[in-house]
Amino acid sequence: MAFYYFPKSMEKLISYLMKLPGVGPKTAQRLAFHLLYAPEADALGLAEAIKEARAKVKRCQNCSNLTDEAYCPICIDATRDAKSICVVEQPGDVIVMEKTGEYKGLYHVLHGSLSPLEGRGPKELTVDLLMKRLAEGGVSEVIMATNTGVEGEATAMYLARLIKPLGIKTTRLAHGVPVGGDLEYTDELTLARAFVGRKDL
Amino acid sequence: MDTRAITDEAIILRGRDYREADRLLVVLTRKQGKISALAKGVRKTNSSLKAVTQLFSVSTLTFSHSKGLKLVTQGQSIESMRLLREDLDKIAYASYIAEIVDMVLEEGKANEQVYVLVFTVLTLLQAADDPYMIMRFFDLRMLAVLGYRPYLDSCVSCKRGLHNGKFALSAARGGIICESCLGLYNASPVSVGAVRTMAKILDSDLRRLFNLKITKSMREEIDTAIANYMDYYLEKAPKARAVLAQYTGLSTK
Numbered sequence: 244m245a246f247y248y249f250p251k252s253m254e255k256l257i258s259y260l261m262k263l264p265g266v267g268p269k270t271a272q273r274l275a276f277h278l279l280y281a282p283e284a285d286a287l288g289l290a291e292a293i294k295e296a297r298a299k300v301k302r303c304q305n306c307s308n309l310t311d312e313a314y315c316p317i318c319i320d321a322t323r324d325a326k327s328i329c330v331v332e333q334p335g336d337v338i339v340m341e342k343t344g345e346y347k348g349l350y351h352v353l354h355g356s357l358s359p360l361e362g363r364g365p366k367e368l369t370v371d372l373l374m375k376r377l378a379e380g381g382v383s384e385v386i387m388a389t390n391t392g393v394e395g396e397a398t399a400m401y402l403a404r405l406i407k408p409l410g411i412k413t414t415r416l417a418h419g420v421p422v423g424g425d426l427e428y429t430d431e432l433t434l435a436r437a438f439v440g441r442k443d444l
Numbered sequence: 445m446d447t448r449a450i451t452d453e454a455i456i457l458r459g460r461d462y463r464e465a466d467r468l469l470v471v472l473t474r475k476q477g478k479i480s481a482l483a484k485g486v487r488k489t490n491s492s493l494k495a496v497t498q499l500f501s502v503s504t505l506t507f508s509h510s511k512g513l514k515l516v517t518q519g520q521s522i523e524s525m526r527l528l529r530e531d532l533d534k535i536a537y538a539s540y541i542a543e544i545v546d547m548v549l550e551e552g553k554a555n556e557q558v559y560v561l562v563f564t565v566l567t568l569l570q571a572a573d574d575p576y577m578i579m580r581f582f583d584l585r586m587l588a589v590l591g592y593r594p595y596l597d598s599c600v601s602c603k604r605g606l607h608n609g610k611f612a613l614s615a616a617r618g619g620i621i622c623e624s625c626l627g628l629y630n631a632s633p634v635s636v637g638a639v640r641t642m643a644k645i646l647d648s649d650l651r652r653l654f655n656l657k658i659t660k661s662m663r664e665e666i667d668t669a670i671a672n673y674m675d676y677y678l679e680k681a682p683k684a685r686a687v688l689a690q691y692t693g694l695s696t697k
Contacts, residue, residue: 362683430495
């Protein structure tokens with residue numbers, strides 16, 4: 244018995260769409276139909292945009308953040324305080340930190356976190372580049388803004404071990420009760436840390 | 445199909461990010477053995493399951509079936525194992541334990557002995573200044589629980605006693621073997637003192653072990669011997685061991 248399949252070129256498109264995170268076979272089919280029926284400019288625009296981004300986006304030679312140029316806009320910005328470096332796991336974390344408007348220094352993007360369980364060691368991250376920046380001097384504080392899970396904590400502690408012997412102040416983001424959060428629903432770990440890090444009113 | 449929820453004591457062995465805010469966990473439970481379960485929304489700040497799904501924490505968890513994969517629906521902390529996550533070396537040691545347990549256990553096969561062993565070892569590790577003894581205790585007792593207990597009383601081949609001759613630990617032969625019987629077997633040389641220490645780790649009461657004095661060279665001997673022995677049965681070296689070497693090579697704090 245012969246089954247009817249999609250045209251070969253469409254099958255190919257669907258198979259690529261299925262590789263995207265969170266996209267299963269049904270969604271992939273729906274997206275493929277959409278791309279075929281959508282205005283040509285939209286569909287081909289997407290293809291072009293992917294091509295362009297893949298070709299242009301690279302890591303900033305200084306902080307490893309993603310950028311179209313050799314250096315990212317933050318590293319070039321002369322008004323920023325070059326004495327402090329905020330270490331984050333992902334490029335997305337830079338955006339979040341920037342939105343706070345609190346921080347005026349530079350960043351360093353690790354592109355991941357240490358995980359003994361997954362066998363991910365310092366060599367897989369941009370640790371060497373960070374140490375090179377610090378060795379060049381002029382940095383007085385390194386702020387660890389890695390995630391607060393085990394892997395993020397391990398990364399922060401590992402880096403602190405490397406950096407502290409250089410005589411550079413190494414700090415960690417505080418842990419606390421979320422703004423607008425009820426104490427009753429805060430887990431005991433967070434609450435314990437919030438208690439230790441309490442502030443004068 | 446059984447659709448009722450299961451409640452069991454569980455140790456979080458590993459977790460990996462899944463979808464937007466979920467985590468896919470591998471947990472070791474007391475009565476159900478190793479199981480995989482999905483914890484929904486635990487990467488959001490206001491999730492009530494966040495604390496009980498942290499790596500290495502021990503909690504009473506309730507699992508419910510959804511299509512195939514179990515979901516974590518409720519949890520109450522028994523022991524947060526907080527100290528294991530606040531020290532780089534301890535993270536590495538605990539990761540090593542979790543990785544080996546994950547490697548050797550089959551999904552859904554109950555093994556309460558392993559649960560008790562892992563719980564004991566993690567608890568001790570929290571307060572330990574020198575985790576060496578705890579780690580080797582874990583290695584050897586784990587081998588014993590799995591049925592790979594090394595034979596340490598005499599040469600496995602000629603039954604020559606420990607008092608004379610040189611010995612090596614051979615994984616293929618399942619115990620110590622004397623120099624003259626060794627032949628072409630791949631084995632790690634061990635001194636008589638090291639063999640006696642390993643035997644004590646296997647048989648003595650846990651409390652007595654902490655009084656044992658072991659020299660640095662004997663530690664290295666035992667480390668290599670046990671590592672080779674374990675890798676033979678695990679069929680590959682655990683990734684965490686290499687990372688452990690990287691961390692502990694650094695000056696402490």
